[in-house]
Amino acid sequence: MSAPVARLEDRWATLRELTAARIALGRCGASLPTGETLAFELAHAQARDAVLIPLDVEALKTDLEGSGWHTLRVCSRASSQQAYLARPDWGRRLRTEDAAELLASKGRYDVVFVISDGLSARAVQEHAAALLAAVAPLLRDLAIAPVVIATRARVALADEVGEALGARIAVSLIGERPGLSSPDSLGIYLTYDPKLGRNDGERNCISNVRPAGLPVAEAAAQLAAMIRAALHAKLSGIGLHAECQQALAESASP
Numbered sequence: 712m713s714a715p716v717a718r719l720e721d722r723w724a725t726l727r728e729l730t731a732a733r734i735a736l737g738r739c740g741a742s743l744p745t746g747e748t749l750a751f752e753l754a755h756a757q758a759r760d761a762v763l764i765p766l767d768v769e770a771l772k773t774d775l776e777g778s779g780w781h782t783l784r785v786c787s788r789a790s791s792q793q794a795y796l797a798r799p800d801w802g803r804r805l806r807t808e809d810a811a812e813l814l815a816s817k818g819r820y821d822v823v824f825v826i827s828d829g830l831s832a833r834a835v836q837e838h839a840a841a842l843l844a845a846v847a848p849l850l851r852d853l854a855i856a857p858v859v860i861a862t863r864a865r866v867a868l869a870d871e872v873g874e875a876l877g878a879r880i881a882v883s884l885i886g887e888r889p890g891l892s893s894p895d896s897l898g899i900y901l902t903y904d905p906k907l908g909r910n911d912g913e914r915n916c917i918s919n920v921r922p923a924g925l926p927v928a929e930a931a932a933q934l935a936a937m938i939r940a941a942l943h944a945k946l947s948g949i950g951l952h953a954e955c956q957q958a959l960a961e962s963a964s965p
Contacts, residue, residue: 731892731923751891758889763792766832768860774840778847781857783816785809785872787864795863802865805872813875816857822938823856823878827864831886834897838920838927839884842897845931850938866900866914873905880941881905882934887918895921899930901937903947913948915941 723735736747743751772782786809787802789795795802805813826839843858856876861868866883873881880903887896897920902909915937920930941947944954 733891754891754894757894758891762796762830762889764832765792766828766835766860766862768862771826771836771840771860775843775858775860778840778844780843783813783857783859784862785813785859785864785868786862787868789863792863799865802863803867803871805868805875810871810875813859813872817875817877818856819854820856820876820878821853821942822850822880822882823859823869823873823876825859825861825864825869825872825881825883827861827866827868827883827885829864829866829885829898830888831894831896834886834895834921835884837895838897841927842884842899842920842931842934845927846934849931849935853938853942866898866911867909869900870902870905870909871907873902874907878905879903880938880947882938893919893921893924896924897921897930899934901934901941901947903941903945903951911948915947915951 727734733747733751737744739745742748768784772784775782786806787795788804788806789798789801824843826835828835847855856878859872859876861872864885866885869881869883872878880901883898883900883902885898885900887893887898889896896918899917899920901915902913917925917930917933917937919925920927925933937951940955941951944951946954
């Protein structure tokens with residue numbers, strides 16, 4: 712007697728274990744099952760919370776300083792979360808008083824890490840301190856500036872921070888725009904010779920840092936390698952990517 716054929720529902724259950732995508736949700740009459748509808752509404756609420764709930768700066772500062780980091784706090788020119796969401800350009804510039812404070816701390820640094828709430832304070836709260844703890848031992852020989860905690864900030868704010876502090880590289884650790892299955896995704900953006908006017912083509916990115924995506928330890932190793940490559944090549948962005956690709960090709964040649 713032949714083995715029974717697996718039910719269609721069971722085959723979909725196996726596939727669901729391989730992805731966070733919503734597949735084969737089923738139906739109840741002309742609608743989705745109640746459980747799936749509630750799960751979707753929960754995911755949507757988590758995504759909204761990621762954007763709207765403010766970063767707990769004091770808790771983050773305590774975590775960082777407990778690991779030996781000195782911190783500075785700044786804010787963008789967006790006066791509220793509503794203004795931040797409506798005017799991305801305000802999130803790319805420092806408040807005048809904060810820019811002046813950073814200039815007073817200017818030094819000769821290889822790297823400055825700028826932790827920004829971005830569009831997911833949850834991602835920053837849960838992963839930023841752990842990422843810095845993992846990357847610190849890999850960069851012991853470099854001059855690291857105080858960690859800058861920035862609120863209502865976009866990626867490009869790190870350019871102005873890096874320029875003000877005199878850092879050769881600015882690294883933005885920022886909460887990424889949440890999806891319906893990833894409200895806690897942290898992004899990393901690296902810019903060599905940071906200054907106002909840099910564009911996205913002059914940055915390198917490591918994205919989706921979270922337990923269900925790129926693990927913190929692996930992200931730290933990639934970031935450390937990227938920092939050293941940028942310092943060696945004296946550039947970042949498309950140019951650095953092309954140089955790394957060429958180096959990989961040459962190393963693979965007989």
